[in-house]
Amino acid sequence: MRGTDVRKTYRMRTGDGIEALRGVSLSIRRGERVALLGRNGAGKTTFLRIASTLLMPTSGSVEVFGHDVASDPDAVRPLIAVVPQESHPFFHLTPREQVYAYLRARGIPRDEARAKTEWALAQVGLEEVAKRLTITLSGGQKQRTMVATVLATGAPLLFLDEPTIGLDPFARRAVWRSLRQLTSEGSTILLTTHYLDEAEALSDRLYIVEEGRVLAEGTAEEMKRQVGGSVRVSVKDGGSLQEQMATFGPVVSEDGTVHVVTDPERIGELVDLAMARGLSSTVGPVSLEEAFLRVVGRSIDQD
Amino acid sequence: MAFARRWSGTGVFLGTSMRVQLHDPLAIVSSALVEAILIVFVWVLAPKYLAFALFGSLVYSLFLIGQHVINEAAYIRIEHKINELYHASPLSPEAYFLGMAGGIGIAYLPTTLVLFVLSMIVYPVTVGGFGALLVVLLAVWLFSASIAYVISTLFRDMKAIWPYAALITNVLGVVPPVFYPLALWPAEWRSIALVLPTSSGAALIESAAGLQPLPLGDVFLAATALALEAAVAFVFAVWWARRSSREA
Secondary structure, eight states: OEEEEEEEEEEOTTSOEEEEEEEEEEEOOTTOEEEEEEOTTSSHHHHHHHHTTSBOOSEEEEEETTEETTTOHHHHGGGEEEEOTTOOOOTTSOHHHHHHHHHHHTTOOHHHHHHHHHHHHHHTTOGGGTTSOGGGSOHHHHHHHHHHHHHHHTOSEEEEESTTTTOOHHHHHHHHHHHHHHHHTTOEEEEEESOHHHHHHHOSEEEEEETTEEEEEEOHHHHHHTTTOSEEEEETTOGGGHHHHTTTSOEEEETTEEEEEEOGGGHHHHHHHHHHTTOOEEEEEOOHHHHHHHHHHHHHHHO | OHHHHHHTTHHHHHHHHHHHHHTOHHHHHHTTHHHHHHHHHHHHHOGGGHHHHHHHHHHHHHHTHHHHHHHHHHHIIIIIOTHHHHHTSSSOHHHHHHHHHHHHHHHTHHHHHHHHHHHHHHSOOOHHHHHHHHHHHHHHHHHHHHHHHHHHTTOSOHHHHHHHHHHHHHHHHTSSTTSSOGGGSOGGGHHHHHHSHHHHHHHHHHHHHTSSOOOHHHHHHHHHHHHHHHHHHHHHHHHHHHHHTSBO
């Protein structure tokens, strides 16, 4: 999939427009899992909906397996499957009926649809509730039904808009495993997520999107390296040390605790500095969240 | 070939849609309440018009499918967002629309069948009359479901849809001569009644059954109007289904 300078402006009744995408270009290779990260309203869902033929771009193009999504959606649709954001299965179908009916609607033969349905329900751990109406299921089980519906298709390109929202940690990991297995079998996945641990655990590459633009692209490790170090030292009530700590690397103050990102060889100096003032300090690896906050925060500061 | 592919998923989605409806049998039973109440009123107040009320209730029950289509299509789109699951798939938007309309139509058919049996008990029709009745009911369903699907895509809030759905159903289904004879409608307005999709259907059925024979000119007017309305509504809905499957 390749998106080139994709722009989208939503026209309002007042005559004004909201620029949701301001020239997004990105590409995904076959078999990759790629995550779009961004704040609410950053443009992730808009891009995903354009790429999945559900929304027309204002300009630019998205090609899926060589087909333009705007001019040839009928060629694209058999190759993709989508979990829309905040979507729910039919409440008056069971998970088994929901998945099977969707596969049949996609033209998958009966026997194959039955087998794929059972496989997908097992993948997301819904076998025990497969015969219950989804209206009686928990929110997480409903969400897993949606994920199973799309997993079962085995479509070459899957779009998942916040697929694990509302799931408990076990269910999330079950979904991750299924997605990994699908890509190992050749499927390609583009997902949006708010969970940075999910993006890190699941995706081969990430795009950070903010205000309709791509701010950064790379692997999670590459993103973290952009922060300026690989470890974070946090000093509780370290306001008085903030200036000195800034000489070690980028500093952020949060609720009285001062965090500095630095190189591992400077940890000792920082800890000694804190101890000399009688302050406690903790040391940990730089997280993707810090990289995300730094990249997006820099953009906000510039604006 | 491309044409056949475009409609290929209709039957499967029709089955899905029907199954969803059948899980809620109370809604199906309660959908006949308006017809039942009106039939009882006519039976008590003017029993000589009972056959009219029964034939009218057949038309109304098919017209009412539109209200169910509006509510279901909008509910699926606004509350479940599951329409996007289907639109971003090989199932064509046309098949999605027709499958949904057909599935809801079949699920609610039992009430129509009960009304049909009652009609035949009160006023049996000939084979020719039965054929006309079937064609007219099919046209009413096609018109109603098509318009309903289009309307369902125009709103972003379920609460905004409910009054419109009820208004359309009652203004077109109860006010014109559907449950009562065309002859009771003011003479100068009869041509209007003969072009409305509900009252034209009722008048055609009653005429074919021999209950209230219409002059040939009126039959032609009513039949042409209903056929045109159904055809235009269906063609427009098919076009609209494709257009609205992707937001501009």
